[in-house]
Structure formats: structure tokens, C-alpha cells
Amino acid sequence: MRFEGSSTYVATADLKLAVNAAITLQRPLLIKGEPGTGKTMLAEEVAAALRLPLLQWHVKSTTKAQQGLYEYDAVSRLRDSQLGDDRVRHIGNYIVKGVLWQAFEAEEPTVILIDEIDKADIEFPNDLLRELDRMEFHVYETRETIRARHRPIVFITSNNEKELPDAFLRRCFFHYIKFPDRETMARIVDVHFPGLKQDLLKEALEVFFGLRDVPGLKKKPSTSELIDWLKLLVAEDIPPEALHSKDNKVVVPPLHGALLKNEQDVHLFERLVFMAQRNR
């Protein structure tokens, strides 16, 4: 099994290598990167490219590691016991399987996405060490051990909100998706808008990278915002000339609301444009 990128996802050489290392050695791959660089998309694309089922586990601040393995639904068992239901005699009826359990007992290898692991409590990664390392865990309620039939391919994304413990990091491969350069960006856009006019694309990328270079922006526009903006440009049928006026005057790019998501940033940008025009 090898991942070579897909028709809808542009993977750079270093990313492909990291993914293939994780697939070959069956270790988790930890992905970090600026927001909007396709961290979550990666797991979906790998699953689609390798034709494997994808199991997603979106982590929240209240998520416990145990929930990925299984949960014992004591409350419904209690209720059933009040009603005299027969199911109550067997505890196994009240064990709810988590994402990892489903992956471990699947007939074919699976891809697991543990999304935004840093949102959870600091102990969360530590609680998963053994499960991800040995790919097995013990169910105390039913006294059975669940072992993975096929070691799943695990992708973990992090937004850097918390430091992850060293013991956890040692067991993972790590890749930082850096912001795509102009060339890679052109390829990404090409994948999303195959018919986009070359001149429009060129002007749009110019505006986009120029905007990212504006000092003091609170939130720099990301890849997904560029894609959204291009979608709008195409839908509104904006000519390339509108992005770059002929008399070399600075203009506010049309529909810039898709790129700047913060009113302070928009103000700042408009002020800069205004100043640039006055200085001419």
C-alpha cells in the first residue's frame, strides 16, 4: 500500500513520504500545520485513495480516552433492571463500542482519524499510549482482551493548543504541513478548478500572497479561504483585470470578505490600501 496523492488532494513529496512511512511501519502519524492546510482532509484522502473505510473520532474538551475504546452504559442497564428486562443479565449488552474497538475488530485494515487531539485533557494522549502501541486493550466489565486483527492506519491532527507528552510523540511519525508555496498552490487550485483561466489564477494568487504578506493581520488567509474566494470570483464572473488595475493603482480586491474574516483585519487592509493610493 502506498499513497501517491489523489486527483483531489495535492501532497508534497515530504508529506507523501511521511504518510508512506506511517503506512509501512504501522505507526500513527501526527500532523500539525497552519489552519486550513488540509490536515483533516489528509486522512479522508488517504482512506479514499487506498479504498479503506475511514473511522473518525473528533476530540472535544470533554472527550476521554476511554470513549474511543468502549463505554459502559450503566444508566440504561439500571433502567432495564427496573423494568425487569431480560437483557440486563448480560453486561455485554451495555457495552458501547468506540472508534478504536470498531477498527480493531474490522475484517479489513481501516484508517482512523483522531482529529484535534490537543483539544482534550492533557492526560488524553497518555491514556492512549498502550492502545496505539500494542493495538490492544482490556475490557474490564466482560474480562476480554480486544486485539487488532489488522493494525489500522492512524492519523492524528493537532492545532498546537497543548504540548503533547514526549512518550506519546516518540511513538508517532510527525509531519508539519507548511503553508504551500506559489507553485504548490497553483497545483492545488488546478485540482479544485480545472478550467480556471490562467490569467485569472495568476492575478488571484498574486493578490492572495500579497495579502498574506500584509503585516499585522490577525488571521492570515489560508488555502481553504483562497479556494472559497476563487469559487466566488468564478461564480461572479470577475474578469482578471479587476484584480489588477491598468493604471497601476492599488485596488481593494473584489469579494475580499472571503479572504479576511475579521473586521479589524478588513479595516487595517482598507486603511493600508487608502494610504498606498494617497502616496502615489
Place this chain on the structure above:
Amino acid sequence: MLIDFFLHLKARKLPVSTREFLTLLEALRARVGGNSIDDFYFLSRACLVKDESHYDRYDRAFGEYFKGVTEIPGLEAELPEEWLRAMAKKLLTPEEKAKLEALGWDKLMEELKKRLEEQKGRHQGGSKWIGTGGTSPFGNSGYHPEGIRIGGESAGNRTAVKVWAKREFRNLDDNVELGTRNIKIALRRLRRFAREGAAEELDLDETIRGTARNAGWLDLKMRPERHNKVKVLLFLDIGGSMDDHVRVCEEMFSAAKSEFKHLEHFYFHNCIYDFVWRDNTRRHGERLPLWDVMHRYGNDYKLVLVGDATMSPYEIVHPGGSVEYNNEEAGAVWLRRLLDAYPAAVWLNPEPERAWDYRPSIGLIREIMESRMFPLTLDGLARAMRELNK
């Protein structure tokens, strides 16, 4: 194998462990990547470096180590023209060959050789590496004679030498930037969870206990969910010498605002006196007596003062010292009053720590604060939050 490389990384203070090194060897044995040095670079980085802030350090260490390797004598040999020709033929599609043919092989080779020469002079190891790496000489050299793209897509030609020599991750190194996001994470250490508010979560332990007490008759117990209950009073120095620090204070403020549910902020100028204000554009119209503030917010609030504490010492110790109006009581009196009202307090100073000793007013404030003054850097913030949590 590669043990020297591993030790070299360790010597360059990269936190690499034996386990990760074994993983790398395992990956090499499993032939995850190709044999080229850029594949090795990416693979070893994925195995050994687990934090993007270490990428730059890794790039440098990798460069140092492999610069030595490519300087092994014997690899210096000139690239024979036949070999270049053969390589080119192997790599080019018929169309490209035809295109090149039009240009003239000899001219092209001459050009190429010249460029390789040039490159050898300019940055070490480039041309030698082509010989050993065994990939396209054109692509690897990074030059395209007459603008013709040869062999594969440009992304594939990006060589490892270039990648680590570019040091793209320099900005990600620690302690460089203090962005809003970093500040938020530092402030997050202050979070204290406590249960208060409406009952909305099932308390399983209590339910079981209650049910057992009822001889098996179900007795559901609820409890309130946990909330972050830290309350913060933020006092910001504004104007004058603080203008140099507007950006960092703005970031600190916006991070704090989104991080704490109970955050009350006030402005002051240079030192705290009997009035503060909430909106800087209406600072002369809407003043709040400091007494009111202290009466309104209980002592469970944590006090954070942000200011450079750079002023004339008179502004602190003498009545009437304020630059703005004639204050009846000295700044130091007011500051002490505030500290008495709020035992958990810190002063964050955007001036670099090493400059503190040269400013008498900073020394004074520090004394009043009982040394609870911290620089407005990530590390300082972390220390301040620890102090507040005591």
C-alpha cells in the same frame, strides 16, 4: 549504522531518543523512501523530529553532518560528458528530446557544464551530490538551461540540499514570536474548573448510591457541569511610553478576552491613582473611582496589571506626582490598596527583563509588587500564571 548521525543530532541539542532512531532504521530497512538523500532527509525528519519548532535546528544539524559526507575525496571527480548525455537521454521523453535536439546537444552540454562549474564554486557539494544521488542532473542543480523544464515536475526536483539549506522553518523556532495564539495557550494555564450553575449532568456515583439506599428503586441525581471559573481584573497602562508596546498589549488583551469568561478591564496612565477608565476614547468623561472597582469585584478576582512601569519616581511616591492631574494620595498608596484587596496579583512588563535594573521606577513598582513582576513574553506569562495559581 548512522550512529554518528544520531549522536551528532543529540550533540546539537535535538531531543531525539533511541526508540525514534530504531524506528528510522526500521523504516530504512522497509525501504519506505527511495535511495536519494532528500528522501532520507524527509524520512529522518518524520521519524526523529516531533516539533516544528525544532525543524530549523534539525535542518542545520543535518546540513552540517552531510556537508562532511559529500566532501569525501573521490567524489570530486569531474562529471564525464558521456554520463551526462546518457542520464539526459534516460530521463527525457521523446518530445523533450526533440525540443532539445533543436537547440543543439553540444550547446546544451556546454551550457550545463558551465553551470555546474559555476555552482561548484558558489555553494559546496551541489555538483558532487548529483553524481552520488543518481537523480536528474538538470533538476537537481536547480537551473534550467534556456528555461526548458527537464525531467519530471518541478516539485520532484526540489533537492534536499536546497530544502534544508533554505531553512524555511526558522520562524517556527521557539521564543521568537508572541502571537495571540501563543498567549492564549499561556493564559490557559490559569483555568480552574469548578462546578457551579444549573444541574445538567448525571452524577453516576451519587445515583448508584442513592438507588442502593432506596433498595434498588431508581433515584437519579444530577449535578452542575464544570465551568472555568477564573475571574480576572486586567489593568492596562496606556499612552506615553506604552505606545511602543501597543501591538503586544493588543494581542495579550484580545487573547485574554477570548480566554476568560469573567474578565474586567480598566485603563490607567503610568501608575494607578484614584481613577481608572474603561474606554480610552472617553477617558476624561467616564472615570471610575478605584474604590468602586474594589468594592464591586470580590477578592476572588485575580489582578493582572500590564504596564512598562517607566516613569518618574515622583509619580509613584509623592502626592500630586501624576502627570495628568493633582492626585491627593501617592500612586504607591493606591497600588498597595489594590494589592490588599486582591491577594493574587501580578505585574506584566513589556520592557525586556534586562532593562529593569536601570529604571528606578521599575525597581519601586517591583518592590511594591513584592517581586511579582514578569516580562511580557511567553515564558514570563507562564511564570505569571503559575504565580497567580499559587
